Amino acid sequence: MASVRHQCSQHGQPNVFPKCIKFKSSTSTNLEQPKHIGIKQVTYTNKLDIFEPSSLKTTPIFRVLDCAGELNKSAEAIIVPNNEELLKMYKSMVLLSVMDKLLYESQRQGRISFYMTNEGEEAVQIGSAAGLLSDDLIYGQYREAGVLLYRGFTPERFMNQCFGNIDDEGKGRQMPVHYGSKTENFVTISSPLTTQLPQAVGSAYSFKRLNNGRCTVVYFGEGAASEGDAHAAFNFAATLECPVIFVCRNNGYAISTPANEQFRGDGIVSHGPGYGIATVRVDGNDILAVYNAMVKARQYVMTNTRPLIFEAMTYRRGHHSTSDDSTAYRSKDEMEQWASKNPIRRLKLFLEKKNLWNDQDDLKYASDTKKKLMQTFTIASKKKKPDWRQMFYDVYDELPEHLMEQMKGLEEHLKQNSQHYPEND
């Protein structure tokens, strides 16, 4: 104690006093202008408020085309694609829906092992694909076949994948609907939900550094948004400033779980402000709204080098998959209500008003498409499966010794037991 006093007295005054003044002055400025790293413009308040989320305004849904196919005149400067493009959008939606019906039925007949339709979500997929550049890298969940189709992936290639035949680019290793294409810049689908989100952010970071004019676009359902990887991706994209568009297909259900058991906030757009991410919410059954919003979203992420959350409100009209009977958890009434909001019909009504399409065109296109798809299907179904040795390749870039050994082991086994294996399928 004495020595402490002695040290203090060396400076003349006990040093408590000047310290105190200093402390006081710095506190008083802090009181008026609090500073917290990472938080912008914050003030103190002496009013104790708990902020109820219900007090916040619900984000409105952007729409330009009503259910009768009427273009909203008061909608601000929207781009209406040229006639050729409009017809491509429409035909792609119909093609997707016809292919869905065919492949769904083929699964019911046991000809392919599994399928997932895109019914009701055709506009989200085609409209968003139309608003992007073909160079933009897409990461999907599994209900985005339309994006791939719009980019030029042919029905033949879809079917090769579903059959896992010799022409499947994935070499027959994954379940049906797990498509991927290098040429269409569509990263191969995998089953684990949401894993693609932080990956899309990483690719976007790579593009930003290369300054190559590309962005990444990642699709996911509202159920997938509950996974930890969604949190990771939103936060990384914001803090690392990545040009990525997070497209959420909010279709009301994750298998049987309705969205109100999935989240309590204002859907997926409500995540945006929390992470410091821009958002847009659109009518997913209005292809022109989706298209316009995507054009603008892309412009936003590229000029600001920032992410954006794009929530498309829609309804999953089909079953979750061929392994699911959705009547077990939702009403017929509900399903019928949404049938009337059919995104394909909405665009058809619009095209009719523009004299670009009529019922005859429609019947002819649908029946021609069906015929062609049936032929393609038959060809794909008759193709052989890849050589069983393909099971061992691509685990690594080269076949390592232990896999070579295991492959030879199976080869030996098959020599004596080939009659028990479907070797010549």
Added chain:
Amino acid sequence: MNLVNKSLIFKLSKKLNGCLKRYSSHFVYHPEQTSNAFGKVSQQNMYQAINNAIDLVLNKEPNSVVFGEDVGFGGVFRCTSGLRERYGKERVFNTPLCEQGIVGFGIGLAVAGTTAIAEIQFADYMFPAFDQLVNEAAKYRYRSGNLFDCGKLTVRTPCSAVGHGALYHSQSPESFYAHSPGLKIVMPRSAMKAKGLLLSCIRDPNPCIFFEPKILYRLAVDNVPEGDYELPLEKADVMVQGRDVTLIGWGTQVHVLLEVAEIASEKYGISCEVIDLVTILPWDKQTIANSVKKTGRAIVSHEAPLTGGFGAEITAAIQEECFLHLEAPIRRVTGYDTPFPHVFEPFYLPNKWKCLQAVKELVNY
């Protein structure tokens, strides 16, 4: 009075001795033999050698980045120190604190063609990224029919015992990942090996997990080649030739086994062959089998728990490959099937005394 003093001194010295036992390192570091095969060398410890390897990559490959928690200021183990100053914030950066994000983000970088060097602060904290590593990174090339891959991803992480790391700063989780086809898993034993192997991992066209035994960061000092050199993956090193028993380990444990071989030879005239496995997946079965066919006895030793540890895989393979040559059962000297404890670490580790006992028992079997 005299008596009291004497017993006090006795007690004190006993206590001190206990302290030494508790706090002394459980192994003696065996530096690498100096060789000029890779040009000019300088004395570096393991974190400096790792820093040097990353520096080389960033320098030679403009499309490469380093990221993780706290790597920007140099990393909690200094492995990335000075790199942000040299290569900029865009290439050496902190991420939010989220392991699944770090690995997922790294996969995405690699898919887009960027060399991604990710750091997980401790191997104990890799488990949140288990899904991204096992379901995604490992299977990327296979499931896409080689349309896409994330071969440019390397995940570095400090692992293994450090003296006082307890449950979450001591784990050796290599065997969890060894069950995942598509990954390469490497653990170096020294500064010199760390640099060459890390360079190989980063440039290998497959996703690699590089486990760095953190106790070696400062302790392992070698003459490390200053230039660029790569050491082969999937290749075990026969460190000491021997006749009677094959001792197999990796990481820090190699140094324990080297000392065991020395004691066994000096005290008991037992000749041990010591092998550093180096790569856990895919592992070098041939080198191990050749050795055991010669010695007829094998001990596998690792810090990780016994049950489901990688020792089980090696043991089963030796049994299959060398059945007619075996003179004794294969032994595993490993951590116990408990979480990694704090104050009991000296009792937990598969130290030289436990390994030596196993050597004696096998020779006398």
